[in-house]
Amino acid sequence: MLEVDLSNETSRIVDVTDDVKKYLGGRGLANKLLWDMVPPGTDPLGPENIIHFGVGPLTGLVGAKTVLSFKSPLTGWAGRSAVSGYFGEEVIKAQYNAGILVKGKSNKPVYLYIYDDVVEIRDASDLWGKWKQETEYILRERLNRETGEVFGVLCIGPAGENLVRYANVMTEAVHSASKWGSGAVMGSKNLKAVAVKGNKGPLYADHRQVWELYRYYATSPYTCVNKIEASRWGHTRSPSFLLRFACEGIKNNHLGYHEIAERSDYLAHYLKYFIWTDGCPGCTASCFVPFFKHNEQGAVCGDFRHDDLGGFNANIMVGYEEMAGITALVDELGMDSEEVGGLVAWAMDLYEHGIITREDLGGIDLKWGDAQATCELLKKIAYKDGRAPAALAEGFRRAYEVFGEESKWYAFEVHGCASATYDVRNKKAGNGLIYATSHNGARMGAGIISGLHEALTICIFLAGPLIQTWGSLEEASRLLLNASCGWDISTEEIKDISIRNYYFNRGISFRHGYHPSQEDFLPPRAFGEPITDKYGTTWVWDHNEFEAARKHYYTRNLGLSENGLLPENEMERLGLGFVIPELKSLGAIA
Amino acid sequence: MPEKKEKTSWGRENCPYPAGAAYIECDEMKCTGCGICQMACSMKHYGVINKELSRIQVRKYILPLPKAIQVICAQCPDNERECEKACPIKPPAIYYDAKTRHIVIDEDRCLGQKCLHCREACSSKAIRIYPSISSKPFVCDLCDVDNIGDTRPECVDVCPFGAINFLERIEFPSIYESNDIMRRHADEKADLISKRLYPLTKYSTGYPGWR
Numbered sequence: 155m156l157e158v159d160l161s162n163e164t165s166r167i168v169d170v171t172d173d174v175k176k177y178l179g180g181r182g183l184a185n186k187l188l189w190d191m192v193p194p195g196t197d198p199l200g201p202e203n204i205i206h207f208g209v210g211p212l213t214g215l216v217g218a219k220t221v222l223s224f225k226s227p228l229t230g231w232a233g234r235s236a237v238s239g240y241f242g243e244e245v246i247k248a249q250y251n252a253g254i255l256v257k258g259k260s261n262k263p264v265y266l267y268i269y270d271d272v273v274e275i276r277d278a279s280d281l282w283g284k285w286k287q288e289t290e291y292i293l294r295e296r297l298n299r300e301t302g303e304v305f306g307v308l309c310i311g312p313a314g315e316n317l318v319r320y321a322n323v324m325t326e327a328v329h330s331a332s333k334w335g336s337g338a339v340m341g342s343k344n345l346k347a348v349a350v351k352g353n354k355g356p357l358y359a360d361h362r363q364v365w366e367l368y369r370y371y372a373t374s375p376y377t378c379v380n381k382i383e384a385s386r387w388g389h390t391r392s393p394s395f396l397l398r399f400a401c402e403g404i405k406n407n408h409l410g411y412h413e414i415a416e417r418s419d420y421l422a423h424y425l426k427y428f429i430w431t432d433g434c435p436g437c438t439a440s441c442f443v444p445f446f447k448h449n450e451q452g453a454v455c456g457d458f459r460h461d462d463l464g465g466f467n468a469n470i471m472v473g474y475e476e477m478a479g480i481t482a483l484v485d486e487l488g489m490d491s492e493e494v495g496g497l498v499a500w501a502m503d504l505y506e507h508g509i510i511t512r513e514d515l516g517g518i519d520l521k522w523g524d525a526q527a528t529c530e531l532l533k534k535i536a537y538k539d540g541r542a543p544a545a546l547a548e549g550f551r552r553a554y555e556v557f558g559e560e561s562k563w564y565a566f567e568v569h570g571c572a573s574a575t576y577d578v579r580n581k582k583a584g585n586g587l588i589y590a591t592s593h594n595g596a597r598m599g600a601g602i603i604s605g606l607h608e609a610l611t612i613c614i615f616l617a618g619p620l621i622q623t624w625g626s627l628e629e630a631s632r633l634l635l636n637a638s639c640g641w642d643i644s645t646e647e648i649k650d651i652s653i654r655n656y657y658f659n660r661g662i663s664f665r666h667g668y669h670p671s672q673e674d675f676l677p678p679r680a681f682g683e684p685i686t687d688k689y690g691t692t693w694v695w696d697h698n699e700f701e702a703a704r705k706h707y708y709t710r711n712l713g714l715s716e717n718g719l720l721p722e723n724e725m726e727r728l729g730l731g732f733v734i735p736e737l738k739s740l741g742a743i744a
Numbered sequence: 745m746p747e748k749k750e751k752t753s754w755g756r757e758n759c760p761y762p763a764g765a766a767y768i769e770c771d772e773m774k775c776t777g778c779g780i781c782q783m784a785c786s787m788k789h790y791g792v793i794n795k796e797l798s799r800i801q802v803r804k805y806i807l808p809l810p811k812a813i814q815v816i817c818a819q820c821p822d823n824e825r826e827c828e829k830a831c832p833i834k835p836p837a838i839y840y841d842a843k844t845r846h847i848v849i850d851e852d853r854c855l856g857q858k859c860l861h862c863r864e865a866c867s868s869k870a871i872r873i874y875p876s877i878s879s880k881p882f883v884c885d886l887c888d889v890d891n892i893g894d895t896r897p898e899c900v901d902v903c904p905f906g907a908i909n910f911l912e913r914i915e916f917p918s919i920y921e922s923n924d925i926m927r928r929h930a931d932e933k934a935d936l937i938s939k940r941l942y943p944l945t946k947y948s949t950g951y952p953g954w955r
């Protein structure tokens with residue numbers, strides 16, 4: 155692992171082999187780093203926070219995910235973001251198999267330059283202030299002129315620089331590490347970008363075996379079928395369907411269906427604006443389908459992912475046409491579109507009901523469905539310009555203090571994070587229980603299986619074909635890990651790693667103030683505001699029903715106690731005994 | 745469940761292998777940047793997975809949208825073979841083997857790292873070098889590693905999007921084929937593709953922008 159200290163401007167290589175054997179890489183390893191290096195009470199936007207750019211033994215073989223781990227500025231708990239694109243592969247090719255850890259804080263804007271063994275902390279004052287695209291392009295051009303190589307660059311936009319609590323980190327124009335404020339952590343360290351190039355190549359134990367396995371699943375019929383849908387539609391399709399089934403946000407999650415949903419027309423979007431398919435290294439099912447939209451007003455380009463379309467889009471009463479320009483702007487500013495979408499929808503609701511005024515918004519007439527007004531608000535949020543935008547930049551919980559008690563009922567949040575997508579009231583396909591029991595904040599990516607995905611690092615969109623090829627994720631992981639690492643690991647041990655990483659990550663959240671008894675609820679409207687889908691099905695939660703369902707979810711799906719606590723025996727068995735004393739004192743252990 | 749197919753190539757037309765002189769042509773617009781071609785190439789020639797050791801390269805650009813573009817030796821015809829002309833050794837250490845019908849680098853005579861005039865002369869920089877393995881450059885040999893005429897390019901077989909094709913060179917005297925038009929650096933190809941996104945520049949995903 156490459157460890158970079160921005161305060162002292164030093165770097166060193168750290169051997170973390172034992173930890174990797176126990177936790178794998180990515181988020182798994184980062185749990186140990188967070189436990190060892192970030193004590194409770196640490197300010198997530200201070201120099202004591204760390205950010206780990208995690209890769210694992212399988213990065214570049216099943217997609218190329220980089221998992222960023224840090225203490226989240228939004229929730230204060232264990233935070234993580236995952237980003238694809240070829241950055242992760244460059245880290246593997248530079249042979250930093252356990253990723254890059256950044257700690258401390260630089261006293262001036264810098265970027266990290268890593269070219270195999272050469273590690274430099276370079277001045278980024280001419281890049282500071284630039285938006286995402288400009289930053290990445292200028293840096294890539296400069297490094298290409300210097301070395302002739304194409305570097306992988308992760309960078310933050312103005313939102314990260316200004317410490318918007320859900321700012322993101324982006325690469326290759328359309329790939330983002332969005333959740334829980336990784337961009338703000340980088341911004342707080344004055345780290346504008348990280349640029350990596352690896353020429354050495356991956357360090358596999360048995361290259362031939364890795365290749366045989368890779369070729370087998372990458373060219374399998376299952377991957378082929380996955381490729382057909384992914385390379386054409388990307389992720390634009392599902393929101394169109396989900397919107398009809400009361401499974402996405404419509405008008406700040408007030409409605410189960412509205413005709414605005416029909417304007418999420420993925421076919422029209424594809425036929426008018428699709429330009430080419432792009433993908434990541436190690437993935438033969440490429441799912442990036444950027445759009446290019448050109449009309450009399452100008453031109454805009456970007457890519458729709460589910461996060462732009464589920465909790466934004468119809469949630470602010472627009473369709474795909476308007477969303478194109480909004481998505482591109484969110485990416486340029488460098489913010490999590492899921493979080494900001496929920497917040498903007500909330501702001502529209504508050505504006506309609508007079509809880510915030512036009513003056514609060516800096517003069518914006520924030521009406522439903524107004525894309526222009528939305529774009530103005532997004533810019534103000536990124537720069538914390540104005541009373542309401544500055545409050546929104548801090549996330550729901552801190553904004554309550556500014557907007558007052560009456561704003562709370564309108565907020566559709568779980569754990570202080572926007573829960574607009576996969577409407578929590580939909581018990582069939584919504585994410586109510588997943589969000590409510592997540593120790594990272596309302597989001598998928600906190601369950602047990604993420605303990606494996608994000609430690610191997612594999613892309614979840616390829617997990618399907620992987621499982622179909624080999625029967626289970628554990629079996630697929632076993633084959634690939636043994637070939638790439640030269641281990642003799644069993645599927646039981648892999649299952650254990652998955653659960654270990656999940657418990658550990660949850661333990662870290664506990665340590666930083668999370669407790670299910672205080673946090674694991676759904677917003678009031680989930681119980682008090684039924685929604686009806688296009689076809690007449692109505693969804694709403696009853697309190698007792700929710701308590702029972704949550705208990706069931708804790709015990710059956712997450713392997714926790716009935717109250718969402720960590721099981722002591724299992725923790726001991728999994729080698730997490732060392733965290734028990736402290737967690738016990740926090741009431742985290744059952 | 746779909747039946748497993750016998751043939752190793754997939755997702756593309758079932759083209760027969762060319763009988764005579766042939767070359768690899770990459771369809772830039774189909775490439776998505778997965779790099780399986782690079783893995784197949786380095787595995788075939790060196791027994792390792794190392795994309796930097798591959799004779800086919802995939803470079804990624806942002807135009808401003810991300811785009812992967814391939815670089816491969818175009819197996820240029822006689823009068824366009826800049827690498828051969830540039831070689832200071834006579835007869836050239838890099839040459840088109842008329843019997844096996846592809847470019848060959850004679851490592852015994854090649855001056856290697858000290859020279860690299862062939863690489864400089866090639867406008868697409870298709871000739872590669874990886875000093876920690878060898879001081880001699882390497883270039884696509886159509887997977888004919890022993891130079892016996894057995895050309896079965898691995899990259900063509902594995903490309904999931906059919907972005908790499910193995911095509912016959914037409915040798916009838918009345919039809920001239922010129923690969924030098926294909927033989928462009930990926931940077932130049934990227935610039936041309938970026939024209940599709942006019943009026944956007946690479947500095948912003950919006951025009952005239954939101955500021």
